[in-house]
Amino acid sequence: xxxxxxxxxxxxxxxxxxxxxxxxxxxxxxxxxxxxxxxxxxxxxxxxxxxxxxxxxxxxxxxxxxxxxxxxxxxxxxxxxxxxxxxxxxxxxxxxxxxxxxxxxxxxxxxxxxxxxxxxxxxxxxxxxxxxxxxxxxxxxxxxxxxxxxxxxxxxxxxxxxxxxxx
Amino acid sequence: xxxxxxxxxxxxxxxxxxxxxxxxxxxxxxxxxxxxxxxxxxxxxxxxxxxxxxxxxxxxxxxxxxxxxxxxxxxxxxxxxxxxxxxxxxxxxxxxxxxxxxxxxxxxxxxxxxxxxxxxxxxxxxxxxxxxxxxxxxxxxxxxxxxxxxxxxxxxxxxxxxxxxxxxxxxxxxxxxxxxxxxxxxxxxxxxxxxxxxxxxxxxxxxxxxxxxxxxxxxxxxxxxxxxxxxxxxxxxxxxxxxxxxxxxxxxxxxxxxxxxxxxxxxxxxxxxxxxxxxxxxxxxxxxxxxxxxxxxxxxxxxxxxxxxxxx
Numbered sequence: 281x282x283x284x285x286x287x288x289x290x291x292x293x294x295x296x297x298x299x300x301x302x303x304x305x306x307x308x309x310x311x312x313x314x315x316x317x318x319x320x321x322x323x324x325x326x327x328x329x330x331x332x333x334x335x336x337x338x339x340x341x342x343x344x345x346x347x348x349x350x351x352x353x354x355x356x357x358x359x360x361x362x363x364x365x366x367x368x369x370x371x372x373x374x375x376x377x378x379x380x381x382x383x384x385x386x387x388x389x390x391x392x393x394x395x396x397x398x399x400x401x402x403x404x405x406x407x408x409x410x411x412x413x414x415x416x417x418x419x420x421x422x423x424x425x426x427x428x429x430x431x432x433x434x435x436x437x438x439x440x441x442x443x444x445x446x447x
Numbered sequence: 448x449x450x451x452x453x454x455x456x457x458x459x460x461x462x463x464x465x466x467x468x469x470x471x472x473x474x475x476x477x478x479x480x481x482x483x484x485x486x487x488x489x490x491x492x493x494x495x496x497x498x499x500x501x502x503x504x505x506x507x508x509x510x511x512x513x514x515x516x517x518x519x520x521x522x523x524x525x526x527x528x529x530x531x532x533x534x535x536x537x538x539x540x541x542x543x544x545x546x547x548x549x550x551x552x553x554x555x556x557x558x559x560x561x562x563x564x565x566x567x568x569x570x571x572x573x574x575x576x577x578x579x580x581x582x583x584x585x586x587x588x589x590x591x592x593x594x595x596x597x598x599x600x601x602x603x604x605x606x607x608x609x610x611x612x613x614x615x616x617x618x619x620x621x622x623x624x625x626x627x628x629x630x631x632x633x634x635x636x637x638x639x640x641x642x643x644x645x646x647x648x649x650x651x652x653x654x655x656x657x658x659x660x661x662x663x664x665x666x667x668x669x670x671x672x673x674x675x676x677x678x679x680x681x682x683x684x685x686x687x688x689x690x691x692x693x694x695x696x697x698x699x700x701x702x703x704x705x706x707x708x709x710x711x712x713x714x715x716x717x718x719x720x721x722x723x724x725x726x727x728x729x730x731x732x733x734x735x736x737x738x739x740x741x742x743x744x745x746x747x748x749x750x751x752x753x754x755x756x757x758x759x
Contacts, residue, residue, distance in 0.1 A: 438483065
């Protein structure tokens with residue numbers, strides 16, 4: 281089944297547009313540039329929809345995305361926001377708590393931004409998009425072992441920058 | 448003991464055995480790291496939302512379609528650099544020009560002819576009812592910042608609460624904060640303000656200022672504020688099709704009536720006499736007859752003019 285039918289195309293879009301954005305932000309694109317590039321990926325997919333099977337759409341999209349990223353290499357700037365309504369603590373937040381959250385957010389942003397592109401991409405796909413190492417390996421077209429290595433490096437960096445100092 | 452390179456990743460995915468975990472915890476404070484990751488789960492990465500992406504994707508696709516139909520596929524993306532700059536700068540220039548001249552461009556003028564009334568609703572919910580032969584000017588776009596109206600003629604206002612609401616005329620200025628009032632200004636020598644609700648502040652050209660309360664009226668003649676008087680009726684006369692006068696010179700009475708009837712009144716030699724009473728606006732003949740009987744005049748109509756002569 282090709283992705284020319286709008287329903288199929290929309291399904292592919294809904295499933296992959298966010299991971300693609302996270303992927304490109306992980307590679308160091310600013311949020312709006314990343315969104316723009318993701319749209320370009322889908323435009324390409326639509327224009328060549330006859331040639332792409334539904335099950336191949338994912339790797340097609342990620343291949344284009346990484347090509348676009350190579351074209352548009354930029355300095356990282358990950359932006360985080362609170363997930364609304366999930367944390368019970370948010371309900372009765374007081375000033376102190378808010379301040380701490382902001383501080384935590386800033387630290388995390390800093391840490392993520394200081395990772396290398398490769399490690400950051402893996403880390404973000406795993407932690408924010410909840411992708412398993414196997415899924416990430418497929419998306420990035422690398423081995424699971426490599427994903428685990430990159431993730432470990434990312435975690436090590438996080439640990440060194442934030443937890444060791446506290447002790 | 449050497450630690451494999453990928454062990455932290457395995458730990459985070461919960462793939463470690465007890466022994467491995469114990470070994471790892473000697474090197475790392477795993478509880479602290481776990482706490483950190485748990486906290487991180489309450490955060491999410493900021494991305495552009497599905498709906499926005501989907502909506503703009505549609506326009507992007509149609510864009511590329513029209514591009515590729517006008518030229519062959521990949522050449523279209525290789526436009527000369529300067530065209531991109533022009534396309535980028537053009538809207539910017541328009542925007543700048545627009546913002547520079549916005550206040551002048553946006554001046555709204557509403558004008559009523561003889562025997563014509565209009566009304567206007569402002570963005571904040573204030574309303575203005577405009578009597579015949581009147582011109583009002585205001586800046587609709589700046590209305591949220593500055594509620595200012597220039598008035599020539601007569602209009603009744605219902606003002607929503609908010610910033611100062613200012614009505615400027617040639618003979619004085621009225622300033623209010625949420626009320627209902629009527630301003631009548633025929634020429635630079637005379638104006639009258641009636642307040643139906645709330646308070647208004649009236650000032651004459653010498654900047655003498657007076658506060659008018661509900662159901663009070665005041666006039667400014669020859670640049671000076673008169674005395675506050677109680678209004679006889681809370682009805683807005685011209686909107687109920689009649690007109691009430693109180694020791695008003697005939698000249699002004701006729702000038703006023705001409706606005707509502709689209710007819711000319713001539714009363715040579717009688718202009719200085721004063722009239723007090725109520726005149727209907729539904730029928731010109733009835734109005735002329737009533738004025739004549741009260742004042743002891745006779746009148747006759749010739750084409751578009753009514754002549755008054757003293758019958759004494």
